[in-house]
Amino acid sequence: MLKENYTIELLNLKGFNVIRTAGNVITICLPVKPHICPQCKNETKKIHDYRLQKVKHLPVAHTSYTILIKKRRYKCPYCNKQFYEKNNLLSKYKSISTDLRKSVLYYASKLFNTKQIADICNLSYSTVVRIIDSIIIPKPTVFPDVISIDEFKGNTGGYKFQCVLTDPIKKKIIEVLPNKNSEDIYGHLANNDIKNRLKVNYVIMDMSNQFRSIMTNCFPNAKVIADKFHVLRLANWAMEHIRKQEQKRFTDTRRRYFKKSRFILLKRRHKLKRNEKIQLSQMLSVSVLLKKAYILKELFYMVMDSKNEKQFYKRIYKWLFLVEKYGIDRFLAMAKTVRQWLHPIRRAVLTGYTNGYTEGCNNRTKVLKRICFGVRNFKRFRNRLMFIANCKKAAG
Numbered sequence: 001m002l003k004e005n006y007t008i009e010l011l012n013l014k015g016f017n018v019i020r021t022a023g024n025v026i027t028i029c030l031p032v033k034p035h036i037c038p039q040c041k042n043e044t045k046k047i048h049d050y051r052l053q054k055v056k057h058l059p060v061a062h063t064s065y066t067i068l069i070k071k072r073r074y075k076c077p078y079c080n081k082q083f084y085e086k087n088n089l090l091s092k093y094k095s096i097s098t099d100l101r102k103s104v105l106y107y108a109s110k111l112f113n114t115k116q117i118a119d120i121c122n123l124s125y126s127t128v129v130r131i132i133d134s135i136i137i138p139k140p141t142v143f144p145d146v147i148s149i150d151e152f153k154g155n156t157g158g159y160k161f162q163c164v165l166t167d168p169i170k171k172k173i174i175e176v177l178p179n180k181n182s183e184d185i186y187g188h189l190a191n192n193d194i195k196n197r198l199k200v201n202y203v204i205m206d207m208s209n210q211f212r213s214i215m216t217n218c219f220p221n222a223k224v225i226a227d228k229f230h231v232l233r234l235a236n237w238a239m240e241h242i243r244k245q246e247q248k249r250f251t252d253t254r255r256r257y258f259k260k261s262r263f264i265l266l267k268r269r270h271k272l273k274r275n276e277k278i279q280l281s282q283m284l285s286v287s288v289l290l291k292k293a294y295i296l297k298e299l300f301y302m303v304m305d306s307k308n309e310k311q312f313y314k315r316i317y318k319w320l321f322l323v324e325k326y327g328i329d330r331f332l333a334m335a336k337t338v339r340q341w342l343h344p345i346r347r348a349v350l351t352g353y354t355n356g357y358t359e360g361c362n363n364r365t366k367v368l369k370r371i372c373f374g375v376r377n378f379k380r381f382r383n384r385l386m387f388i389a390n391c392k393k394a395a396g
C-alpha cells in the first residue's frame with residue numbers, strides 16, 4: 001500500500017488506482033463510479049469491457065515510465081450507447097500523458113533546443129517538433145498605447161532581417177514580422193485586423209528614418225520616441241572617432257595607453273574614481289581637440305539627463321551652439337541627426353521610455369538561434385520567440 005501511494009504521488013497519478021507495477025511499467029485504472037451517458041444523459045455504472053492503453057509519462061529522476069491504463073468502457077442500459085470513461089492523464093496526443101506534454105512545453109518556453117527537449121523528456125525528435133508546432137500563438141487583436149519596434153538578424157524564412165514589435169509597458173512581444181521591407185511592415189500593421197491603430201500614443205525606435213516613415217504612416221496619431229541608448233551611442237561614437245584620429249599622431253607607447261584607457265573618456269565624469277579623474281586630465285591635456293570632444297560628450301549626456309522640458313531645451317541649445325563653435329566634423333554630423341530627431345529625443349528624455357525590453361528580446365533571440373543552430377522556418381521561429389517571451393506562466 002505504501003509503495004502504491006508513493007508511485008501515485010511521484011508520478012502525479014492522483015485519482016487512479018495502481019493495479020500492478022513491473023519495473024518501469026505501471027498498470028493503473030480509475031475507480032468505478034457512475035457516469036452520465038453522453039447520448040441519453042442517464043446515469044450508469046454498467047461496465048461493458050476494458051482496453052489497455054499504453055501512455056508515455058514524465059521521466060522521474062532520469063527514469064522513464066510507461067503507464068498502462070486499463071480503460072473502462074461503460075454501456076448505457078437505457079440506450080445501449082458504449083463510451084469510455086474520461087481521464088485527465090491523456091493529452092490529445094493519445095500516447096503521451098498531459099504531464100509529459102506540459103513538460104515539453106515548459107522546456108520549449110525556456111532556451112532549450114528540440115534535441116535537448118527530446119532527450120530530457122525521453123521522446124523522439126519528431127514528437128517534440130509536433131508538440132511545439134501545436135502551439136498556436138494568435139495574431140494580435142489590439143494595439144497597446146506604447147509600441148516599440150526594432151530589427152534583428154534572424155536569418156529565417158529567406159530574409160536576413162526580421163522586425164519585432166513589442167509592448168514595452170506590459171513587456172510582451174506583439175508580433176514578429178518576417179522581413180523589414182517597408183511595404184510588408186505597413187501591410188502587416190496598417191490593416192483593420194488589429195484594433196486601436198489610431199489610438200497608439202508613442203512608438204519607440206532607434207534613429208532609423210525607414211522606421212520613422214513607416215511607423216508615422218501606420219500610426220498617424222503616435223509620437224515617435226528615439227531610443228535613449230541609441231541617442232547616447234552617437235556621442236560615444238563621436239568621442240571614439242576623435243580619440244582614434246588624435247592618437248594616430250602619438251608615439252606607440254602613448255597610442256597604446258590611450259587605446260587601453262579609452263573607457264576613461266567614455267565613462268561619465270561623475271562616475272570616475274579619484275585616480276581616474278587624474279588620469280583623465282592628463283589624457284585631455286595632450287590634445288585640445290580631444291578635450292573639446294570630451295566636453296561635447298559630457299554635455300550631451302547632461303542633455304539626456306534633463307529633468308524637464310525647459311532644462312532640456314536650455315541644455316540642447318547650449319550643446320548645439322558649442323558644436324557649431326568647436327566645428328568638429330564628427331560632432332557637426334551628430335548635431336545634424338540630433339536636429340532631425342530633436343522631438344523624438346526630447347520625448348525620450350521626458351517620458352523615460354526606451355527600447356530596453358525589445359533589445360532584451362533580441363538578445364534572447366540571439367541565444368535561441370545559437371542553441372537551435374538557426375531556425376529556417378519563419379512560422380516556427382515566430383511562434384517559439386513569442387512563446388518564450390509571452391507564455392512563460394502558461395507553460396509552467
Ligand SMILES: [Zn+2]
Nearest residue numbers: 037040076079
Ligand atoms: Zn444512454
